[in-house]
Structures are given as structure tokens and as C-alpha cells.
Amino acid sequence: MDAPTFPTSLNIDRSLALAGAPAASFARLWQSLWVQPYITAALLELCRLTLARLHQDELELAASNPHVEPGALPRERRDPVLAGAADKSAAFTASEKAVLLFAECYGLDPQSIPDPVADEVSACLGEAGLVFLIEALGCIDGRIRTARCLRDLARFAPAREDAHVG
Amino acid sequence: MSAKARAAAPATRTGNPIRDSALGLVPETVAEIVALNGAVWQKSLVSPTLLEMIRLRNARTVNCVYCKAVRYEVARADGLTEARAAMIDAGYQESALSAREKLAIALADAYLGFPAGVTADLAARLAREFSAEQIASLFVALVTFNFTSRTAVSIGGMPADPLPVMLVPAASTLD
Numbered sequence: 001m002d003a004p005t006f007p008t009s010l011n012i013d014r015s016l017a018l019a020g021a022p023a024a025s026f027a028r029l030w031q032s033l034w035v036q037p038y039i040t041a042a043l044l045e046l047c048r049l050t051l052a053r054l055h056q057d058e059l060e061l062a063a064s065n066p067h068v069e070p071g072a073l074p075r076e077r078r079d080p081v082l083a084g085a086a087d088k089s090a091a092f093t094a095s096e097k098a099v100l101l102f103a104e105c106y107g108l109d110p111q112s113i114p115d116p117v118a119d120e121v122s123a124c125l126g127e128a129g130l131v132f133l134i135e136a137l138g139c140i141d142g143r144i145r146t147a148r149c150l151r152d153l154a155r156f157a158p159a160r161e162d163a164h165v166g
Numbered sequence: 167m168s169a170k171a172r173a174a175a176p177a178t179r180t181g182n183p184i185r186d187s188a189l190g191l192v193p194e195t196v197a198e199i200v201a202l203n204g205a206v207w208q209k210s211l212v213s214p215t216l217l218e219m220i221r222l223r224n225a226r227t228v229n230c231v232y233c234k235a236v237r238y239e240v241a242r243a244d245g246l247t248e249a250r251a252a253m254i255d256a257g258y259q260e261s262a263l264s265a266r267e268k269l270a271i272a273l274a275d276a277y278l279g280f281p282a283g284v285t286a287d288l289a290a291r292l293a294r295e296f297s298a299e300q301i302a303s304l305f306v307a308l309v310t311f312n313f314t315s316r317t318a319v320s321i322g323g324m325p326a327d328p329l330p331v332m333l334v335p336a337a338s339t340l341d
Binding site: 016017018020021022024025026028029032033036057106110111115118119122127128131132135137138139141143144145148150152153155156157 | 167168170172173174188189191192194195198199201202205206209210211228229273276277278280281282283284285286289290292293298299301302303305306307308309310312313314316317319320321322
């Protein structure tokens with residue numbers, strides 16, 4: 001028997017498909033985030049892990065991202081992010097550190113992102129790259145929130161009574 | 167919130183407010199964001215009033231000055247007057263909003279909370295009032311409203327003071 005699959009940001013499209021056309025559009029947007037010229041899928045995955053850590057979501061942290069090539073995130077790059085210590089790690093370039101710091105600030109409060117933090121990303125990725133990063137972080141954060149709610153709805157779902165006919 | 171706009175809108179104007187915002191700088195995503203916004207307003211499985219209520223609740227929580235000022239005409243036509251929109255505030259539970267409307271706002275708050283999550287009581291009430299398809303529809307709308315308003319806040323350059331209410335035809339955001 002297959003192990004139960006819990007909703008995470010990586011698989012909620014199956015649950016949301018019940019919503020029809022808007023869900024299909026949202027799923028296409030999600031797919032497009034992983035193939036663009038601004039940020040590698042591996043770095044975007046580290047952003048996802050940063051937000052998952054801030055949400056203190058163990059299932060999200062344990063989920064395997066199919067958009068990231070196997071081996072693309074060795075432990076020396078993954079562990080500092082999970083520990084919230086990417087800024088002190090020699091495993092990241094200055095550009096990667098700027099992106100991860102922006103993700104951290106975004107996850108804490110988008111209203112409070114310091115201008116120098118945003119300026120650094122813009123200097124590394126350009127304005128379009130900064131806007132893309134902001135969009136992607138919003139999608140990831142929203143999907144983590146949705147997954148958490150879907151898990152609760154499934155956990156607390158009232159037992160459905162079978163219909164009795166005749 | 168940063169008073170400085172961190173990205174400029176594209177120089178070429180299209181007449182579409184999403185494409186003409188800084189989101190238009192990212193050709194890899196903007197078409198699908200326009201499509202998603204259109205699909206949410208045209209093909210969701212709940213009423214425009216409920217959509218607008220959760221959109222405004224999100225705008226209030228995220229503190230997006232633009233989003234708080236916007237009113238979608240389709241929701242106004244569906245009966246969401248300004249007086250009723252004003253009830254989507256602290257103390258909405260004691261307002262004259264319907265039980266279904268209050269439940270949609272409660273779901274928005276569950277999504278927007280930290281940590282996000284649904285209580286057993288809310289889950290039971292949602293299951294009695296909404297179908298699984300409608301709950302999925304509410305989540306897609308919530309994510310859409312939430313990530314776009316957070317995007318606007320993160321890009322910065324918003325006025326500090328509230329803006330006057332702006333009626334927006336949903337069709338104006340479509341291609």
C-alpha cells in the first residue's frame with residue numbers, strides 16, 4: 001500500500017483541481033516558476049525551504065521537489081538554509097545570499113523588506129529578476145498556507161455517512 | 167513599507183493594468199497571471215460577493231493600499247455595497263453579513279494567519295456550508311489575491327495614506 005500523501009506546496013494542484021479553470025491556470029503559473037531565466041530551480045527550492053522553515057512546517061521541509069534535479073542540492077547547500085545560516089556559509093555566492101536574505105525578509109513580513117536587501121537582489125538579477133523573485137515567493141508562501149489548511153480540513157473532515165436507499 | 171518603487175512599470179502601455187504594472191517586466195509569468203486573475207473572477211464556483219469579501223479581507227491584512235481601494239464592479243453588481251464592504255473589518259462576526267459570508271472571511275483569516283491552519287470547528291462549519299469544489303475555489307482565489315497583493319507591497323512605492331475607492335471592471339484585467 002502506498003504511503004499517505006499529505007498536501008504540501010509541491011502537490012496541492014491535485015486537491016485544487018476541483019476548482020476547475022482557475023486551478024488549472026494556477027497550476028500552469030506554478031510550473032512556469034521553475035523554468036525561467038532569472039533563478040535556478042535549485043536556488044528557488046532553497047527559497048521554498050526558507051519559507052517552509054519560517055512556517056515551521058516539517059512536512060513541507062521533508063517534501064521532495066520534482067522540479068529540482070537529483071543531486072542539485074547537496075547537504076552543504078541545503079543544511080545552512082534549514083539552519084537559517086545561509087549568510088554565514090561559504091557554499092553560496094554573494095548573489096545567492098542576496099536572494100536567500102530577501103526570501104527570509106519576505107517570509108517574515110513583505111512590508112518590512114529593507115531597501116538595501118531589495119537593491120542587492122536588483123543589482124544581481126535586474127529589476128525583472130527582482131519582480132520574478134517576489135512573484136515566486138508569493139506563490140510558494142501561498143501554496144504552503146493552502147497546503148496547511150488542506151491538511152487540517154482532511155484531518156477534521158466529518159465522517160461521511162453512506163447513503164441508505166430503500 | 168518602502169516608499170521607494172523597487173521596479174518601474176514597462177515603458178509600453180497596453181491598457182491592461184496587470185501588464186502595465188511592474189509585473190509586465192516578467193514576460194515568463196505575466197500572461198498566466200492575467201489569465202489566472204480573469205479565471206478567478208469569471209469561473210470561480212462561489213459568488214463575486216464572496217470573492218470580493220475575501221479579497222478585501224486579504225488586502226486589509228496585507229495592508230496593500232491599492233488593493234484596499236479597489237472594488238470589482240462584478241461584486242458591486244452582485245450586491246456588495248460599500249456599506250457591506252465596510253463590515254469586512256474587526257468585529258465582522260457581529261455585523262449584518264450572512265453566516266456564509268462570515269464563514270468565507272473566517273477561512274480567509276485561517277489562511278492568512280500565522281501559522282496558517284483551520285480549526286476543527288471551522289472545518290466542520292465549512293463542510294456544512296460549502297462543497298469541496300467551492301472550498302477549492304476559495305483557496306485558489308485566496309492564493310491569487312494574497313500573492314498579488316504581497317507582490318504589490320514588496321515592490322513598494324505605495325502611498326502611505328488611503329486612496330479613494332476605485333471601481334474596476336473585471337474585464338479590464340483580461341487580455
